[in-house]
Amino acid sequence: xxxxxxxxxxxxxxxxxxxxxxxxxxxxxxxxxxxxxxxxxxxxxxxxxxxxxxxxxxxxxxxxxxxxxxxxxxxxxxxxxxxxxxxxxxxxxxxxxxxxxxxxxxxxxxxxxxxxxxxxxxxxxxxxxxxxxxxxxxxxxxxxxxxxxxxxxxxxxxxxxxxxxxxxxxxxxxxxxxxxxxxxxxxxxxxxxxxxxxxxxxxxxxxxxxxxxxxxxxxxxxxxxxxxxxxxxxxxxxxxxxxxxxxxxxxxxxxxxxxxxxxxxxxxxxxxxxxxxxxxxxxxxxxxxxxxxxxxxxxxxxxxxxxxxxxxxxxxxxxxxxxxxxxxxxxxxxxxxxxxxxxxxxxxxxxxxxxxxxxxxxxxxxxxxxxxxxxxxxxxxxxxxxxxxxxxxxxxxxxxxxxxxxxxxxxxx
Numbered sequence: 204x205x206x207x208x209x210x211x212x213x214x215x216x217x218x219x220x221x222x223x224x225x226x227x228x229x230x231x232x233x234x235x236x237x238x239x240x241x242x243x244x245x246x247x248x249x250x251x252x253x254x255x256x257x258x259x260x261x262x263x264x265x266x267x268x269x270x271x272x273x274x275x276x277x278x279x280x281x282x283x284x285x286x287x288x289x290x291x292x293x294x295x296x297x298x299x300x301x302x303x304x305x306x307x308x309x310x311x312x313x314x315x316x317x318x319x320x321x322x323x324x325x326x327x328x329x330x331x332x333x334x335x336x337x338x339x340x341x342x343x344x345x346x347x348x349x350x351x352x353x354x355x356x357x358x359x360x361x362x363x364x365x366x367x368x369x370x371x372x373x374x375x376x377x378x379x380x381x382x383x384x385x386x387x388x389x390x391x392x393x394x395x396x397x398x399x400x401x402x403x404x405x406x407x408x409x410x411x412x413x414x415x416x417x418x419x420x421x422x423x424x425x426x427x428x429x430x431x432x433x434x435x436x437x438x439x440x441x442x443x444x445x446x447x448x449x450x451x452x453x454x455x456x457x458x459x460x461x462x463x464x465x466x467x468x469x470x471x472x473x474x475x476x477x478x479x480x481x482x483x484x485x486x487x488x489x490x491x492x493x494x495x496x497x498x499x500x501x502x503x504x505x506x507x508x509x510x511x512x513x514x515x516x517x518x519x520x521x522x523x524x525x526x527x528x529x530x531x532x533x534x535x536x537x538x539x540x541x542x543x544x545x546x547x548x549x550x551x552x553x554x555x556x557x558x559x560x561x562x563x564x565x566x567x568x569x570x571x572x573x574x575x576x577x578x579x580x581x582x583x584x585x586x587x588x589x590x591x592x593x594x595x596x597x598x599x600x601x602x603x604x605x606x607x608x609x610x611x612x613x614x615x616x
Contacts, residue, residue, distance in 0.1 A: 237263065237287045237302060238310060244281050252279065256287060256302065265289070267304040274387070274425050277309055277318025278325070284310040288384065306384060308419070315415045319422050322449055326424065331431050337455040338436045340467065344404035346373050347468055348397035350390060353378040357409040357440070357461035364462050369469035375403070381410040386420035391429040398433040405436055405468055408450055409461035412443035421448040430454055440464025562595035569593075572600070581608045 239256035246252055250269030255262050265287060279285070288306040293299070309318045326332065347365070351357045353376060365372055377393035380386040390408070397403050408430070410421070420426065421441045430437050430453040439454035440461040451457040458464035509515055562568065570577055572589035584603050592599040 234288065234290050234305065235302075237289075239263070239285065239287070241279055241283050241285055242281050244279055252304075254279070256285075263302055264294070264299050265302040265304050267307055271305060271307075274423065275307060278321045279307065283317075286310045315419070315422075319415075319449070322422065322424055322427075323452065326427055326449065326453070331427060332452045336431070340436050340438065340456055341404045343369075343470055344372055344468065346375060346402050346404055348375045348377055348400070348403045348406045350377045350379055350393040350397065350406065350408045351410055351461075352381045355381065356411050357381075360460070360462040361407060361409060361465045364465035365469050368466065368471045370472070372469050375400075380420075382413065382417045382420055387423040387426050390420060391425050394426075394429040394433055394437070398435055403435055405438065406433060407438050407440065407461075407464050407468055408454065409440040409458075409464050410442070411461065412446060418442055418446060418448055421450040423449065426450050427453040438464045438467055562593065565595075567592050567594050567599075581606050 237256060239258050239262075242255045242257055242262075244252070244254040250272060252267040252272050254265055254267075256265050257263070286308045287302060287304050289302045289304040292301055292303055294301045309315050330336065349358060349361055351361070358376060362374060365374060375397070377397055379389040379393045381390075394406065394408070397406050408421075410418075415422075418441060421439075427449045430439070430450060436455040438456045438458055439448070439451045440458035440463060441448045441450055443460065447457075456467055458467050568577070570591045570593075571584070572591050575591075576583070578584050584606055586603055586606060588603040590601045590603060592601055
């Protein structure tokens with residue numbers, strides 16, 4: 204008997220068999236695409252999805268872990284036909300053949316449209332498409348980031364339009380794939396990278412037209428959330444005018460095409476020159492008006508200052524004083540004239556009563572020399588009495604030689 208026969212067959216444990224099968228599957232088959240219908244769908248509290256993938260000839264257990272499940276663009280449900288990409292392996296605790304799902308997509312145009320409507324409704328309910336959340340675009344961006352394929356027609360359109368309309372803006376291209384497996388992750392990374400740069404004023408997310416399958420990267424939840432969390436405004440110009448993607452709905456502004464997105468992003472230099480010329484004319488007119496109003500105000504202030512100057516105030520006071528003096532003289536002259544007239548009248552009366560006036564009419568004033576008395580009757584004089592006689596223009600000394608009484612004239616009745 205040979206040594207090999209005496210040793211007997213090699214005996215494997217269950218775990219060794221299952222581990223060997225798993226290693227064989229992972230080494231020889233690896234990742235595969237599988238199409239089938241979803242059934243027995245279960246979402247665990249951990250966020251993992253477990254389901255059975257089946258068709259008419261068999262079924263295969265599958266698991267979609269939380270990190271991949273969060274990137275789904277649709278809500279899986281039983282009976283939906285899907286296309287699955289994942290690793291074929293063995294779940295050793297139960298000995299089940301299973302598929303570790305890396306990517307899950309609805310199968311066919313109707314399923315893709317369903318996925319789009321499901322995601323749209325869910326994100327809209329969260330407020331990601333709310334117009335109040337969206338930000339205005341900068342009027343004159345100096346640096347623009349563009350997320351797109353570096354070889355597609357979209358980037359050529361953007362460069363042509365921005366170079367013609369507003370060459371002052373610089374363009375930074377964040378090159379990504381715009382379709383295929385993993386394209387959405389590259390788009391998210393590009394948006395996050397551009398948003399983190401402090402000198403980026405605006406982001407353009409653009410690509411040319413295509414089928415619904417071609418635009419799937421722009422209908423993903425991760426791209427929509429990257430757009431919403433961007434620190435700078437973002438314009439989405441994906442596909443043709445009739446194409447509407449989740450990225451369009453989440454963006455701050457939606458353009459029908461990449462060329463329109465570039466037009467929205469930058470102003471037209473020709474319009475700016477026209478506006479500048481118009482504003483310059485308005486400025487000149489405004490400055491002229493300000494100058495004229497200032498000149499008028501200066502003249503008014505100058506006249507007011509001249510009126511308030513000490514010399515002007517002194518001249519006014521001097522004129523007022525002259526007028527007051529003239530009025531005072533005029534007012535005071537009338538009583539003086541009346542006083543002079545009254546004085547002349549009284550002087551005339553006084554002259555008529557003055558003895559000197561009587562003397563001027565030829566009378567004389569006789570006084571006794573011995574006592575200065577004026578004798579009026581004969582018994583007041585004696586013969587030989589010395590008299591002093593005053594004439595109008597002479598003084599006489601006389602002696603009484605004779606005295607004779609004269610009859611008194613009769614007083615009228």
